[in-house]
Amino acid sequence: MQTIDLQDTGLRSLNQMLHDQAETTNQTVWEIDNPKGAHAIACGLDAPIEVVVKGSTGYYCAGMNKEATVRIKGSAGPGVAENMMSGSVIIDGDASQYAGATGHGGLLVIKGNASSRCGISMKGIDIVVHGNIGHMSAFMAQSGNLVVCGDAGEALGDSLYEARLFVRGSVKSLGADCVEKEMRPEHLEILRDLLERGECNAKAEEFRRYGSARKLYNFNIDNAY
Amino acid sequence: MKDDTNGIPRTVPIQSATFSNPVNAEIRRAAATGIYDIRGGGAKRKLPHFDDLLFLGASISRYPLEGYREKCETSVTLGTRFAKNPIQLDIPITIAGMSFGALSGPAKEALGRGATLAGTSTTTGDGGMTDEERGHSDKLVYQYLPSRYGMNPDDLRRADAIEIVVGQGAKPGGGGMLLGQKISDRVAEMRNLPKGIDQRSACRHPDWTGPDDLEIKILELREITGWRVPIYIKVGGARPYFDTTLAVKAGADVVVLDGMQGGTAATQDVFIEHVGQPIIACIREAVRALQDLGMHREVQLVVSGGIRTGADVAKAMAMGADAVAIGTAALIALGDNDPKWEAEYNALGTTAGAYDDWHEGNDPAGITTQDPDLMARLDPVEGGRRLNNYLKVMTLEAQTIARACGKNHLHNLEPEDLCAVTLEAAAMAKIPLAGTNWYPGCEKE
Ligand SMILES: Cc1cc2nc3c(=O)[nH]c(=O)nc-3n(C[C@H](O)[C@H](O)[C@H](O)COP(=O)(O)O)c2cc1C
Numbered sequence: 001m002q003t004i005d006l007q008d009t010g011l012r013s014l015n016q017m018l019h020d021q022a023e024t025t026n027q028t029v030w031e032i033d034n035p036k037g038a039h040a041i042a043c044g045l046d047a048p049i050e051v052v053v054k055g056s057t058g059y060y061c062a063g064m065n066k067e068a069t070v071r072i073k074g075s076a077g078p079g080v081a082e083n084m085m086s087g088s089v090i091i092d093g094d095a096s097q098y099a100g101a102t103g104h105g106g107l108l109v110i111k112g113n114a115s116s117r118c119g120i121s122m123k124g125i126d127i128v129v130h131g132n133i134g135h136m137s138a139f140m141a142q143s144g145n146l147v148v149c150g151d152a153g154e155a156l157g158d159s160l161y162e163a164r165l166f167v168r169g170s171v172k173s174l175g176a177d178c179v180e181k182e183m184r185p186e187h188l189e190i191l192r193d194l195l196e197r198g199e200c201n202a203k204a205e206e207f208r209r210y211g212s213a214r215k216l217y218n219f220n221i222d223n224a225y
Numbered sequence: 226m227k228d229d230t231n232g233i234p235r236t237v238p239i240q241s242a243t244f245s246n247p248v249n250a251e252i253r254r255a256a257a258t259g260i261y262d263i264r265g266g267g268a269k270r271k272l273p274h275f276d277d278l279l280f281l282g283a284s285i286s287r288y289p290l291e292g293y294r295e296k297c298e299t300s301v302t303l304g305t306r307f308a309k310n311p312i313q314l315d316i317p318i319t320i321a322g323m324s325f326g327a328l329s330g331p332a333k334e335a336l337g338r339g340a341t342l343a344g345t346s347t348t349t350g351d352g353g354m355t356d357e358e359r360g361h362s363d364k365l366v367y368q369y370l371p372s373r374y375g376m377n378p379d380d381l382r383r384a385d386a387i388e389i390v391v392g393q394g395a396k397p398g399g400g401g402m403l404l405g406q407k408i409s410d411r412v413a414e415m416r417n418l419p420k421g422i423d424q425r426s427a428c429r430h431p432d433w434t435g436p437d438d439l440e441i442k443i444l445e446l447r448e449i450t451g452w453r454v455p456i457y458i459k460v461g462g463a464r465p466y467f468d469t470t471l472a473v474k475a476g477a478d479v480v481v482l483d484g485m486q487g488g489t490a491a492t493q494d495v496f497i498e499h500v501g502q503p504i505i506a507c508i509r510e511a512v513r514a515l516q517d518l519g520m521h522r523e524v525q526l527v528v529s530g531g532i533r534t535g536a537d538v539a540k541a542m543a544m545g546a547d548a549v550a551i552g553t554a555a556l557i558a559l560g561d562n563d564p565k566w567e568a569e570y571n572a573l574g575t576t577a578g579a580y581d582d583w584h585e586g587n588d589p590a591g592i593t594t595q596d597p598d599l600m601a602r603l604d605p606v607e608g609g610r611r612l613n614n615y616l617k618v619m620t621l622e623a624q625t626i627a628r629a630c631g632k633n634h635l636h637n638l639e640p641e642d643l644c645a646v647t648l649e650a651a652a653m654a655k656i657p658l659a660g661t662n663w664y665p666g667c668e669k670e
Contacts, residue, residue, distance in 0.1 A: 015448045016451065039444055040448045043449055044450075064378040078432065078433075079432040083373060083376055101432040102373040102376065102432070117431065121372070124417060139431075140427060143418075161418055161419070162418070217405075217419075217422040218405050218422060218423050219404075
């Protein structure tokens with residue numbers, strides 16, 4: 001295992017070391033000490049390595065991640081795992097705004113709560129939140145799955161496209177064009193798999209599913225907001 | 226019509242300037258359909274523009290350079306502030322960001338070919354980077370837009386520069402639209418959305434708000450790309466002094482400033498015609514911001530919005546821009562709105578020169594479409610050749626003017642070389658009214 005003290009090494013050198021890891025690297029496990037809320041830690045990774053951040057991170061930790069597994073042993077600042085392509089990011093604590101924004105793939109697990117705009121504009125990423133999520137989450141979400149074991153704030157799934165939203169608790173309000181949908185067996189199956197991969201022991205049957213009413217897909221004056 | 230009845234003069238019918246025929250037609254259209262007019266292009270109304278400025282030329286106190294013989298350099302380097310690899314261009318005229326989706330694949334290829342032949346850069350757009358475009362563009366700027374359609378770290382790393390789009394001159398504060406007709410399988414796949422649905426691009430970035438966040442966003446993009454490539458910030462001509470100041474403070478290498486005449490692929494007409502400031506009102510304010518920060522020429526300024534000729538280029542540069550960008554003019558060079566398609570324009574209810582329904586995907590010239598038959602009308606090799614010719618002519622024109630002003634580099638053009646022929650232009654561009662030394666609006670209290 002490689003252990004790096006971020007305060008000694010500096011962000012640029014740390015990220016460069018991580019970027020230099022090839023597909024076949026044998027330095028597969030990295031521990032980052034003293035993150036102290038620094039921004040852009042471990043962003044742009046592109047190798048099947050595991051990075052454990054021992055503390056809380058600032059903005060955009062693990063941004064644009066590909067292939068790597070990033071574990072944050074603390075809470076994450078805004079835009080954690082933004083635009084993730086693949087791999088996984090697991091946060092032990094809470095996540096600030098825009099967690100998983102525009103993510104194209106991979107799995108984001110937030111063991112605490114997530115703030116507003118979680119999964120905004122998501123494009124294929126799977127997000128599992130053990131706690132609650134804030135307002136305007138999954139705004140314009142295009143595809144992928146958002147699983148919320150707690151409650152969701154106002155305007156969930158506003159202007160939603162094809163992403164699937166699963167919420168176990170209450171939903172303060174649904175955004176424009178977001179509706180509750182029937183939970184069919186195929187959805188339960190998807191949800192069970194997500195809960196398992198998200199290290200969460202909630203029961204799929206306790207969730208409700210929300211999705212797009214698809215009324216905003218082609219402009220119609222009677223459906224305009 | 227007779228002007229009298231029984232010998233009594235009558236009142237002649239007068240069309241209202243306020244309720245003109247086009248205005249009334251638009252009211253009727255709105256009443257019938259319930260939807261605002263969406264169109265492409267830029268502001269069509271007459272605005273103070275580069276045409277309202279003139280060069281003074283040489284005189285006893287300023288001697289000219291010999292045309293063709295004496296050197297007049299045109300090169301420019303963009304991104305010298307932080308990037309390891311700034312962009313070196315042979316000419317200061319770049320191709321603006323226009324999306325694949327709005328434009329066909331061959332049109333994007335033609336832009337890349339033309340720009341490469343001319344030694345300049347081209348830019349992706351809302352919708353991501355295509356292989357044709359990357360392959361045919363020696364220098365490609367990759368736009369980072371609110372929609373993040375097709376955004377991925379691999380394309381980020383194969384770009385020569387990154388342009389964070391905050392706004393566009395045609396619609397500062399507005400997002401993009403690509404209507405269902407143009408969402409082919411390929412466009413849908415790149416944008417990760419179902420085929421055939423209207424695609425709205427967000428007007429605001431999903432994961433940052435305000436200049437403090439933007440600074441951190443830039444840090445992230447630099448970390449992902451190893452501080453290699455320049456980062457531009459593109460703003461619409463709204464509050465150029467403050468936007469330029471904030472962009473520089475956030476860490477931009479280059480500021481791209483797009484005035485309200487700037488084209489768009491599709492937006493509400495009300496937005497295009499009523500929001501934003503004309504480009505000549507923006508340039509000096511942006512330059513003033515750079516000067517106040519001690520950053521003029523350290524952070525380069527690229528301006529756009531209605532640039533058509535070498536004279537426009539020279540005027541923009543005389544006002545302090547380092548380079549310009551063109552969108553609409555490049556499309557016209559490729560063949561957009563060419564009268565040779567007049568019969569087809571008529572069939573669409575319009576005429577060559579006025580065709581702006583670029584969002585509908587029926588472009589007779591095969592440029593703003595995803596229809597395979599129409600697309601095939603544009604030969605990307607020939608298109609690239611035409612664009613290169615046009616860029617060369619603009620460059621020669623700008624050099625002609627610069628030499629006449631005694632300048633051996635386009636960058637040496639200065640405000641002192643200009644005068645304004647209208648009061649409005651003088652006030653907006655902070656250039657003295659011709660025949661006077663009056664800078665309207667700049668009087669000392
Ligand atoms: C067809 C078309 C598509 C455009 N697409 C984009 C885009 O995707 N992103 C962007 O920042 N600007 C876009 N623009 C605006 C141009 O980048 C540029 O700001 C503008 O065209 C400059 O003004 P001009 O057309 O008068 O030269 C587009 C413009 C046109 C004409």
